[in-house]
Amino acid sequence: MRAYQFSEQPYYPTWNDHSGSLRVILPNRKCDPRVAADLFHRYYDEYQACDDIGLDIMLNEHHQSATCMSSAVVVGLSVLARATKKARLLVLGYPIGHRPDPLRVAEELATIDVISRGRLDMGFIKGIPYEIAASNLNPVELMERFWEAHDFILKAMTTHDGTFNWEGEYFHYRQVNIWPRPWQEPHPPVWSTTGSTTQARVLGERGYVMATLGTGYGTRKIYDAYRKSYLAKFGRAPTADRFAYLGLVAVAKDKEEARKRGHLIAGYLRTSSIVHLPFRNPPGYLPAEDNARLMRGETPPRSFTKDGRSINMHAATVEDLIAAGILFCGTPDEVYAQIVDFCEHCGGMGNLLMMGHGGELTHAQTIDNLTLFASDVLPRLKAYRQPDAEAAAAVMAA
């Protein structure tokens, strides 16, 4: 198993000072650039520590938000591509359907791959609903634009014998020939995220690494949708390295301290959906039939505990978050057991995207959390034998 440390790089000092929205419309007067600078330096220090202790690194971006200051993820990737030596650098993700210029994206990512000497993992994502304002691109046909951008970026990264032409539905170029070309052949690995079985099938057909977030013990059915289409396409079951799961991780020598850390990290969950209502579901972001169900007040739960109880991850207690596999929390032994149990539920999960910092967890707590995880949990997870891929696929078929 690999473990990628992830922080949203929050501007938490204003989390209790907003008028109902931490995103899109929260005036940036509430952001003190001096405080932001200190936070950025701290977060990059923590990422650099990961490089020293054997953790990989995950970055993301959100826009116009106090929940995440990384608004242009290529900036963080640039800093870390030079400052780190060993860690994989996963961007999960790059919201390519929101970008008017995918050629620029291909150039940025190829450059990061070269500077890091081939350590980039390239996650392309749809992006959450609140990001639309920052690009003003039409949320209708977002995924059609996403897939054209995806096709274009891979074509740009794999064309080495001169220019090519692109006159698509959404993007137009006549002389494409990126410099530098990426380090990894044929291109950095592609990852993506989803919460739906429909999209899981699409990702399975392509064999990309698929990540889910907050799906807890409802994850298996999404993974199985991936397994089914992967098996049909490639004639073999996908191994655990095709699957990733984003969970909150709080480890400490004693259980009580771990619970405290878990509660602080879960500040991410408690704040992430504080968004002015109209920005939560832009037109066209969901299919009309799904929107009609929402308009009728039908909101299916997303997160489930192992015994099938649904929870609201934005308001749940630490104990419920643990029961739902959203938070892995406790002593090193407990956290190891929780993660293994989750992998068994999933039928294999080879990439833990660990939120080892969130909310108001201090620098010292974060470093201790990451260090303890790297020394007392990760080695055992690396030695852990994932469920057999073919057996997992057979269970699915049955």
Place this chain on the structure above:
Amino acid sequence: MLQRTDSAADSLVVEGTRIDLIERGKGRPLLFLHAENGIEPAAAAIEALAKSAHVIAPTHPGFGRSDVPKGMHTVDDLSYFYLDLLDQLDLRDVTLVGVAFGAWIAAEIAVKSTARLHRLVMANAVGIKVGERETRDIADVFALTEPEYLEIAYCDPNAGRRDYKSLPPAEVVAAARAREATARFAWSPYFHDPRLKSRLHRIRIPTLFLWGAHDRMVGEAYGRAYCAMIPGARFETVERAGHFPHQEQPDIFAKRVLAFMDGK
């Protein structure tokens, strides 16, 4: 004249795209282009108009149950779609009536050809940019809560309120599709075509602007500026109505339109 189907509304295929279409009444042809809130809220106005005209009221591509062909993204596309429809049905001397988003389509049709048109009615029309770049001519409805939207779009917000839990499921899907289709065509540039303004002088048929006086989504000054760009166009307000005067005052709306058809 129209292709009948088993469904509640009639159906028509124009250049491969199937749309719903209501046909009512007898007499002179009137093509009614509905607003961004869909065809359902226009029912009373259509019935009132049909007392003295042959009303043809399509559901725009992407709205209701109407298909939307791949690659159709703009009101310019919709205007050609309706020019094809006018040809296909061989309609002549048509009074073209558009409300709000529908009036934008009507303007885009009329700047291209008025050959089949007799009169043009534009109610609470959108489609052009009037103010300078940092002034929002048209409220950002996608950034409003539903109560906020109803407050600015209607004279009486209750007129626009819909209880989605008790509506038939198909009508709720239609409302969801109306929101999506509006975004498809009006997301950016927001509710306007930057090229339309410089083409409005080409509309040389009698034109009436009707304006729900309580429209706070797009104000009367915008409507008057728009009207002034079409040679000889006349401007009238409709009291006790907002952005959708055909919905809040269907009888008065129909009376004004029919009088204008008669050359009054």
